[in-house]
Amino acid sequence: MLKNGKLFGKVSIIDILVFLIIVVAAVAVYFRISATPQNVQVKTEKFSYLVRIDSVRIYTVDGLKALGPIYDKETKEDLGKIVEVVSVEPMKEATINLKGETVNADSPEKYSVVIRIETDGNIGDNGYYTSSNRMIGVGGDLSIESKYVSTGGRIIKIEEK
Numbered sequence: 001m002l003k004n005g006k007l008f009g010k011v012s013i014i015d016i017l018v019f020l021i022i023v024v025a026a027v028a029v030y031f032r033i034s035a036t037p038q039n040v041q042v043k044t045e046k047f048s049y050l051v052r053i054d055s056v057r058i059y060t061v062d063g064l065k066a067l068g069p070i071y072d073k074e075t076k077e078d079l080g081k082i083v084e085v086v087s088v089e090p091m092k093e094a095t096i097n098l099k100g101e102t103v104n105a106d107s108p109e110k111y112s113v114v115i116r117i118e119t120d121g122n123i124g125d126n127g128y129y130t131s132s133n134r135m136i137g138v139g140g141d142l143s144i145e146s147k148y149v150s151t152g153g154r155i156i157k158i159e160e161k
Contacts (some may be wrong), residue, residue, distance in 0.1 A: 046161040047128055048083070048118040049136055051144070053153035055091050055110050063149030064115055073143035073150060075133035080119025082146070087114045114156070128158055 069081045070108070091110035097103050121136070122129040128136040136155060143152045 033110075044122055046118060046120055047123060048080075048116050048159050048161065049128070049155050050086060051115050051117060051142055051153040051158075052158040053113045053115065053151055055107070056113060056151060057109060058111065059160065060149050060151055061085075061088055061111050061113055063146065064113055064151075066144055066146070066148045070117065070144045070146045072134065073145045075134075076145075077130070077134055078119075079130055079134065079142065079144060080117045080121075082115050083118045084116040085113060086116055088112075113153075115153075118161075123160065140161075142144045143161070 002069055003109050019032060053060070064082060065085050067082045067084075070079050071077060072079055089112050090106040091112045092104040093107040093110075095105045097105075119130050119136075121131055122133075136158060138158060140155045141152060142155065144150070
């Protein structure tokens with residue numbers, strides 16, 4: 001039955017083992033790709049997120065105060081609408097004073113703004129997504145554009161309605 005390391009004198013045992021490993025790997029890959037998650041829950045509802053925009057001039061602040069719809073600067077996808085300017089503060093920048101110490105001082109004619117953006121989207125186990133399927137996550141950067149302004153900021157908070 002086993003002659004010279006070959007099964008029935010024709011097929012090598014190593015050949016059979018390699019073939020079985022390839023078949024098992026192919027079946028595993030198939031099930032991994034075709035398997036659908038059972039516990040993913042997605043619900044569509046309103047949520048809002050706060051975006052901090054630093055180092056802007058008063059013209060940009062005024063454009064943000066106009067509120068209204070905003071879009072991704074590059075893809076033109078809907079990101080929701082600005083519903084509130086939460087805060088406007090003079091921009092603080094690290095500078096060196098006359099004593100050679102580093103201090104935070106107001107930067108002339110520059111502001112730090114926090115806006116609230118509201119959108120209809122999907123809230124799932126994996127995060128928050130706008131209606132155009134853009135993932136929204138704390139710490140993520142946004143390049144935004146509206147009828148009045150084009151700027152960029154960082155997401156600092158997400159709130160469910």
